[in-house]
Amino acid sequence: MTRFSLKRKKNKVIPGFGLSMGITISMLSLIVMIPLLSILLALSGTSFNQIIASVTDSQVVATYKVSLICSLIAAIVNCVFGVILAWILTRYQFPCRRILDGFIELPFALPTAVAGIALTTIYSDTGWIGGLFNKIGVEISYTTVGITIALIFIGIPFVVRSIQPVLEKLDSQYEEAAMMLGASRSKIFFKVVFPEILPALLTGFGLAFARGIGEYGSVVFIAGNIPYKTQITPLIIMSKLEQFDYGGATAIALVMIIFSFVILFSINILQSKVNKAAKG
Amino acid sequence: MEQDGIFWPHGLFAKEYYAGDEAKTTQFLKDLYSNVTVLDTGARGSTTTFVENKKGDVLLAWENEAFLSVKEHPGEYEIITPSISILAQPSVAVVDSIVKKRGTEEVSKAYLQYLYSDEAQKLAGENFYRPSNPDILKEFSGTFDLNLKLANIDSDFGGWAAATKKFFADGAIFDQIYKKK
Structure with a gap:
């Protein structure tokens, strides 16, 4: 019996584990691992003290705050509106639903600089939307609010596209059963539907958050780039590169990689806990 | 309110204007930059921010950017040429x-x-x-x-290497004017 089952495992319907694993490792190495490691190598010419001085400079630390806080707020906002958007797109049939669905991907497709310039113009004090807010004394373009809006823009597809397939597959029998057992509508959502989409929502949140920290193209236009106020970390890296300070730029890049890694890693841990709780 | 994408001409300009008085130059720059609301990543970006998005009261710009803005938007802007500027080539x-x-x-x-x-x-x-x-x-x-007095990086500021070290290196004058008090 044991022998038989072992043999069965080896003979998968589609063979080629060796080949596909080889391709996976080569691709990951060439495109992700080696470039990332080269960042560490680029640091080898820089002394430890220089690295520490670069990454703890007060102006640089201020940019971490701007980048992290704006990305976090943007990711949270995206979670709320992402669930609503995904809900609308999967649960209801209405005219232009497919077109609306296609719009979700636009932030992926659009060159980020184009998005940045468009957002800056619309949200500036003389723009369509910025003008309205200007009347009540709220400035959007060239402030941290503007940065957050740009990050919401680029983060929305991550959240919607993570949740959508889960919502589509979710069997409506659960909701019907809950309703027949007398649960209120809000209770059905929060106790039946929400736990199902939570792991996917966490993935979307993590992706949007991590992407927001690294985003450059769309943000530099709408940020005022004033030190200690509206400078993002990627901008500091760019300006260090322009000053030929490759060591400093790389050191700060490494900090950003660590930020992103910690975010995605903690999301993964959180997710496995959520999954266990859901199964148990 | 002002906005600006280029720092170095003003740094050098102030140095020239205050005849090399370091403290006064740095103070001038501090006062100037405390009014700056947007630092775009490039001169054209600054022009767009000022001319198209109407941000700020004054744009510190390259001469050609200033002329182009006036050409694109006749009658909307006035160019003020300082008595001293710097030759950029x-x-x-x-x-x-x-x-x-x-x-x-x-x-x-x-x-x-x-x-x-x-x-x-x-x-x-x-x-x-x-x-x-x-x-x-x-x-x-x-x-x-043509009466504008043009300072020169090489003859007036000891070349790019020296000017970069003095104004733009980490912890140099540009960083000092933005350090929190």
Whole structure:
């Protein structure tokens, strides 16, 4: 019996584990691992003290705050509106639903600089939307609010596209059963539907958050780039590169990689806990 | 409120204006930059922010950017030329090793020489770049303020390496004017 089952495992319907694993490792190495490691190598010419001085400079630390806080707020906002958007797109049939669905991907497709310039113009004090807010004394373009809006823009597809397939597959029998057992509508959502989409929502949140920290193209236009106020970390890296300070730029890049890694890693841990709780 | 994409001309300008008084120069820059609301990543970005998005009261710009803005939006803006400014000259060069490898030496040198021909110098002037040929520059005296005193990186500030170290390196004057008090 044991022998038989072992043999069965080896003979998968589609063979080629060796080949596909080889391709996976080569691709990951060439495109992700080696470039990332080269960042560490680029640091080898820089002394430890220089690295520490670069990454703890007060102006640089201020940019971490701007980048992290704006990305976090943007990711949270995206979670709320992402669930609503995904809900609308999967649960209801209405005219232009497919077109609306296609719009979700636009932030992926659009060159980020184009998005940045468009957002800056619309949200500036003389723009369509910025003008309205200007009347009540709220400035959007060239402030941290503007940065957050740009990050919401680029983060929305991550959240919607993570949740959508889960919502589509979710069997409506659960909701019907809950309703027949007398649960209120809000209770059905929060106790039946929400736990199902939570792991996917966490993935979307993590992706949007991590992407927001690294985003450059769309943000530099709408940020005022004033030190200690509206400078993002990627901008500091760019300006260090322009000053030929490759060591400093790389050191700060490494900090950003660590930020992103910690975010995605903690999301993964959180997710496995959520999954266990859901199964148990 | 002002906004600006280029720091160095003003840093050098102040130095010239205060005849080398370091403390006064830094203070001037601090006062100036405390009013700056947007630092775009490039000069054209600054022009867009100021001219198209109407951000700020004053744009500190390159001469050609200023002229272009006025040309695009006639009657909306006034150009104020300072008494002292700095000569900015992007470099153009034929790189021997590359033109030899590609066999483009002749055409590259011809292009380089053309840039200094009367025809090209006039084209530059028409597009608001100061011609380097003094005779042709005079023909554009209606456009450019020829009384403007122009400081030079090499002769007035000891070259780019020294100027970069003094103004733009980490912890140098530009970082100092933004350090929190």
